[in-house]
Amino acid sequence: MPDTITITDDRTGKTVTVPIEGGVFPAAAVRELDPSLFVYDPAYMQTASCKSEITYLDGGAGILRYRGYPIEQLAEKSTFLEVAYLLLHGELPTTAELEQWRHDVTHHTYIHENMRKRFVDGFHYDAHPMGLFVSAIAALGTFYDGAKDIDDEASRRKQILRLIAKTPTIAAMSYRFSQGLPFNYPENELSYPANFLNMMWKVGNDYQVDPILERAMDILFILHADHEQNCGTTAMRVVGSSHADPYSSAAAAASALYGPLHGGANEAVVRMLSEIGSVENVPAFIDSVKNGEGRLMGFGHRVYKNYDPRATIIKKTAYDVFEVTGKNPLLDIALALEEVALKDSYFVDRKLYPNVDFYSGLIYQAMGFPVEMFTVLFAIPRTAGWLAHWQELLNDKDQKISRPRQWYTGPDERDYVEIGNR
Numbered sequence: 267m268p269d270t271i272t273i274t275d276d277r278t279g280k281t282v283t284v285p286i287e288g289g290v291f292p293a294a295a296v297r298e299l300d301p302s303l304f305v306y307d308p309a310y311m312q313t314a315s316c317k318s319e320i321t322y323l324d325g326g327a328g329i330l331r332y333r334g335y336p337i338e339q340l341a342e343k344s345t346f347l348e349v350a351y352l353l354l355h356g357e358l359p360t361t362a363e364l365e366q367w368r369h370d371v372t373h374h375t376y377i378h379e380n381m382r383k384r385f386v387d388g389f390h391y392d393a394h395p396m397g398l399f400v401s402a403i404a405a406l407g408t409f410y411d412g413a414k415d416i417d418d419e420a421s422r423r424k425q426i427l428r429l430i431a432k433t434p435t436i437a438a439m440s441y442r443f444s445q446g447l448p449f450n451y452p453e454n455e456l457s458y459p460a461n462f463l464n465m466m467w468k469v470g471n472d473y474q475v476d477p478i479l480e481r482a483m484d485i486l487f488i489l490h491a492d493h494e495q496n497c498g499t500t501a502m503r504v505v506g507s508s509h510a511d512p513y514s515s516a517a518a519a520a521s522a523l524y525g526p527l528h529g530g531a532n533e534a535v536v537r538m539l540s541e542i543g544s545v546e547n548v549p550a551f552i553d554s555v556k557n558g559e560g561r562l563m564g565f566g567h568r569v570y571k572n573y574d575p576r577a578t579i580i581k582k583t584a585y586d587v588f589e590v591t592g593k594n595p596l597l598d599i600a601l602a603l604e605e606v607a608l609k610d611s612y613f614v615d616r617k618l619y620p621n622v623d624f625y626s627g628l629i630y631q632a633m634g635f636p637v638e639m640f641t642v643l644f645a646i647p648r649t650a651g652w653l654a655h656w657q658e659l660l661n662d663k664d665q666k667i668s669r670p671r672q673w674y675t676g677p678d679e680r681d682y683v684e685i686g687n688r
């Protein structure tokens with residue numbers, strides 16, 4: 267039995283009793299009190315915008331689960347493609363289902379030659395890879411007739427496969443373009459992460475993906491695959507709710523991810539660590555943050571008021587990667603920042619802990635990725651999460667077009683003033 271809460275309108279004395287289920291009550295109940303009332307909740311701090319069965323988050327306890335499976339177990343035992351299947355289908359695949367899924371995804375890894383020759387080559391030589399990625403995802407939709415057939419189950423599945431398969435190709439292409447290097451075509455006998463690394467780095471025929479780096483990439487992909495109603499996924503759902511095609515919706519989600527307060531923070535962290543320069547400068551930097559001169563990037567989270575469980579796994583993975591690549595010299599600065607911040611009342615009182623972006627950039631940098639690629643590396647796996655939410659949204663018969671109201675605070679009606687009288 268759900269709990270209930272009773273709300274009284276002091277102006278009229280009218281009361282409504284509202285059911286609370288899972289800590290949530292339907293705001294629509296407020297309509298019963300007075301249909302002209304709205305909830306004011308900027309940035310949706312107290313608003314559940316949808317029901318979802320995909321990802322569970324307990325920010326206080328630092329718990330993250332995909333479809334009920336703890337992120338720690340998935341990161342240890344699973345692969346990204348298996349996790350993508352889980353997010354989209356609700357259950358882990360059998361061996362045969364996984365083999366079919368892998369086959370179907372790899373079948374779609376190539377992109378149309380015009381995307382490369384005409385579209386990507388048209389960008390300015392120093393275009394940010396994330397800007398290129400966002401644009402390429404949107405453009406991709408124009409290559410497929412069925413992109414707009416969102417009510418057709420088979421077409422929907424095809425667009426999902428295409429997007430999951432092609433994002434690594436587009437990501438690697440955006441990097442190769444930025445470096446003026448020839449594009450490496452997908453090699454479909456490789457695993458999903460190895461294929462991506464191969465497209466990124468292959469020069470000549472001797473290149474072999476290091477298995478430790480391949481596994482690290484796969485773990486990072488698993489950890490970034492979904493995170494319930496974050497800013498990017500919310501953008502996906504808002505745009506998807508207008509029944510736009512999944513490419514346009516994913517481009518909107520990727521644009522949201524690009525921001526430095528969201529997925530762009532991994533890039534900002536490494537820039538910040540480089541600017542701090544040495545462990546001796548850490549206390550002065552922390553003081554500047556406390557004085558409001560900037561944020562400690564990679565710290566803090568809207569939902570986690572505890573250590574982000576993904577940051578714990580990433581920190582461990584960093585040491586495996588450094589065994590192969592050598593230690594990233596910025597690691598000592600990051601560790602010192604964490605140590606100082608976790609003892610400082612400014613950060614403790616505000617419950618600011620390292621988030622997923624704090625250590626990931628150190629791994630990416632050690633693997634040779636330029637900072638501009640970091641958010642693209644986040645977007646590749648997050649595409650699976652965006653699509654799982656898009657699919658859930660379309661299957662939810664209660665979901666209407668997203669259309670919040672506002673609290674108007676502008677001027678009352680007034681008469682137009684002729685230009686000469688202003």
Ligand SMILES: CC(=O)SCCNC(=O)CCNC(=O)[C@H](O)C(C)(C)COP(=O)(O)OP(=O)(O)OC[C@H]1O[C@@H](n2cnc3c(N)ncnc32)[C@H](O)[C@@H]1OP(=O)(O)O
Pocket residue numbers: 526527528529531555560561562563564565566567568569616618621622623
């Ligand atoms: C994949 C991801 O998106 S994970 C998040 C990646 N983003 C970052 O790492 C950027 C740095 N962090 C932040 O900017 C924030 O913590 C966010 C955007 C992640 C969450 O923001 P919100 O939930 O809106 O928290 P809000 O901005 O209100 O901060 C609450 C308080 O903590 C402070 N605060 C929050 N994050 C930080 C930080 N990183 N450094 C310093 N102070 C911070 C704020 O100044 C505020 O202090 P006040 O109460 O004295 O005004």
Ligand SMILES: O=C([O-])CC(=O)C(=O)O
Pocket residue numbers: 492493494495496497528567568569621622
């Ligand atoms: O959940 C959020 O607000 C941001 C985040 O950590 C993510 O998108 O992975």
